Amino acid sequence: MNIETPHDSGPQGIPAATIIIFRNAPSGGAPEVLMTVRSRNMSFAGGMAVFPGGRVDPEDFALAEQVAADHGLSPDEAAHQIAAVRETIEETGLALGLAGTIDAERAAAARAMLAEIGALAPVLQAFDWRLDLAQITPFARWFPKNENIPRVYDTRFYLADLGTGAVDVSIDHAENTQLFWTSAQGALDAAERGEIKLIFxxxxxxxxxxLFSSFAEARAQAEAIPVKTIMPQIVEQDGKPWLTILADAGYPVTGELLETVARG
Structure with missing residues (x-):
């Protein structure tokens, strides 16, 4: 097995946050997660099915400087979690990671205000909400800096639970074209049938x-395995290049033939 000399696209990636939202399946069985299909004209992952999320904005970092200590977090980590909260409202209309009087009407009004001003702090003040970041669990961090791709994001993934899931979601139509609930295995099966496309x-x-039959199981594994930065590497196996990841980060599949990999 020979490790390819990494192509370093830069010492830092674009900071980003993604949230994996669980709900109980209406008909029972495996829990469902919320996914979105990105607009084909987006420069990153256009046409791909992904989890809601986006880059961490300067306003997220500014708010984090004010509140990080209250949540026992570093300002950097708090900024990523704040971005996850903000992006969830923007892309889905769901108000997660927040406390206060929250209902569908107020969430819709907050989403409209956020679309207009682009920062979460004034929205919190206007609706008398406060951050409740204990609702969000760190799950993973992906930074594909060794891959030869045009735009490299350093993305932190988080888990959150919607419980019964009896809440309407709606697409933002700016960056995405579809929102849908699916079990994780259902999404993988849909990709095999060619119904959706998935990046690595x-x-x-x-x-x-x-692997998980409930949100509680997913959160327990996430809390038991320290988050490590995953930087995929190209290695040669049996004369063919594979894209591989860490073997001890909680993932059951740690490599894929490079020729079959879909990238952003």
Missing amino acids: PTRRNLERLA
């Missing part, structure tokens, strides 16, 4: 999520 990190995360 999303596929690996779905395989990991398919």
Whole structure:
């Protein structure tokens, strides 16, 4: 096995946050997660099925400086969790990671305000909400800096639970074209049938999520395995290049033939 000399696309990636939202399946069985299909004209992962999320904005870092200590977090980690909360409202209309009087009407109004001003702090003040970041569990961190791709994100993944899931979600139509609930295995099966497309990190995360029969199981594993930064490497196996990840980060599948990998 020979490790390919990494192509370093830069010392830092674009900071980003993604949230994996669970709900109990209406008909029972494996829990469902919320996924979105990105607009084909997006420069990153256009046309791909992904979890809601996006880059961490300067306003997220500014708010984090004010509140990080209250949540026992570093400002950097708090900024990523704040971005996950903000992106969830923007892309799905769901208000997670927040406390206060929250209902569908207020969530919709907050989403409209957020679309207009682009920062979470004024929304919290206007609706008398406060951050409740204990609702969010760190799950993974992916930074494909060794891959030859045009835009490299350093993305932290989080888990959150919607419980019964009896809440309407709606697409933002700006960056995404579809929102849908699916079990993790259901998403993998849909990809095999060609109904959706998955980039490498999303596929690996779905395989990991398919291990769990409940949100509680997923959170327990996430809390038991320290988050390590996953930087996929190209290695040669049996004369063919494979894209591989860490073997001790909780993932049941740690490699894929490079020729079959879909990238952002």
